[in-house]
Amino acid sequence: MPANVSLSQWFRQGEQASYVRATKSPGQIVGMLEVARPAGDTPLPPLSDLILFQDQLGGSRVSGNSGGGHFNVISEQGAFFLGAPNFAHSIHVERNHLLRSLAFPLSNWQTVLDEASEGQLSVERLSLYKGFFHSPTIRSAFKNLWVLADEEGAPSRLLVRAAGCEILAEICRLSGAPFAPVNGGLAPWAQRRCVEMMRVRLSEDISLDELAAEAKLSPFHFARMFKQSVGVPPRVYLTQLRMEKACELLRLTELSMNEIALEVGYSSGQVLARTFIKYQRRSPSEYRRLVRV
Structure with missing residues (x-):
């Protein structure tokens, strides 16, 4: 296999492609997949990504080695497994399973890992490679990424990078890295x-x-x-600014929904409407009617 192959690239090859149920990969920042696989051996060749898997079903015995030594566990729904980069994974799953994965190309994320661990952990020394673990912080960030990929088509670079920083920081913290609280904000x-x-x-x-x-x-x-x-995080603040501008344009202009969407950074009126309803509890059309009465 060629060097620097990513998880997404590997799953698009040969018989692996038939297992893929969803692909959500904004650029080369991260790769997100949903994969349904049958019971049995599910090996992975050495890949260039640090890979976070989430078990969507649970209840299956999972055994093998994903970079931290042999493990043998009964997985739980929502649990995470971490796979080491540049390591040939040997995994056996006793039941049909559904996984979501978030892959971090090390070329894009090594600096973040170094900063999150204050240079005291290498990617080979993360302690989470052995079996499953739970993390409310990672679950929330991963869920938000997935939901926004459904809503927006491709989550913004701002969201993906910020969520990735949060997830990798938590992985480092759970692996024992010193993790000091933020001392002050921006100048x-x-x-x-x-x-x-x-x-x-x-x-x-x-x-x-x-x-x-x-x-x-x-x-x-x-x-x-x-x-x-x-x-609030930068992505949330940017969305708030976009909703404020959308309200202004709905109130003061005759622009169409698609035109307003493009003005505030969304690909279509449908994407704008989904975000607008979430923040304003009404559709853009309803808002326009109300403010013009």
Whole structure:
């Protein structure tokens, strides 16, 4: 197998493709798959990704080695398994199973892992490779990513990068890395510049890396400090700004739903409507009628 093959690439090859039920891979930041596989051996060749699997069914005996030595467990619904990069996994599952996976290409995420563990853990030394584990933090972040992929088609680069930072930080914490709380938020000048950047570029798929560079911070530290300063993660704040602008355009213009969607960074009126209903508890059309009475 060629070097640097990702999980998504491997599953698109040969008989593996028939097991894939959903693919949600925004660019090359992460890869997300849903895979339904029969009972039996489910080996994985050495891949270039750090892979997080979530068991959607539970109740099956799972045994093998995913990078941390042999394990033999009864999985639980919603439990996570972590697979080491560049390691030939040998896994046996006794029942048909349904998995969702989140794959992190190390080329994009090594710096985040180093910062989250303060340089004290290598990817080979993570303790979560042996059996399953639970994490409410990871479950929430992964669920949000998946839901937003359903709603928006491809989650924004900002969301994906921020969620990835949160998940990898929790993986490092659970593996025993020192994890200090955030000491203070953004400097006032950095907060002002980043918020203004979001406002000016509402229609664009702005990235966490771009915002972090504006604040002269790494993406990992920026995401944590922004939340400390503003009270919500950058992606949530950007969505709030987009909803404010959408309300303004619905109130003051005759633009169509598709035109408003493009103005505020969504691919279609349908995507705008799903997000608008979640935040405003009414559709854009209903909102427009109410504010124009």
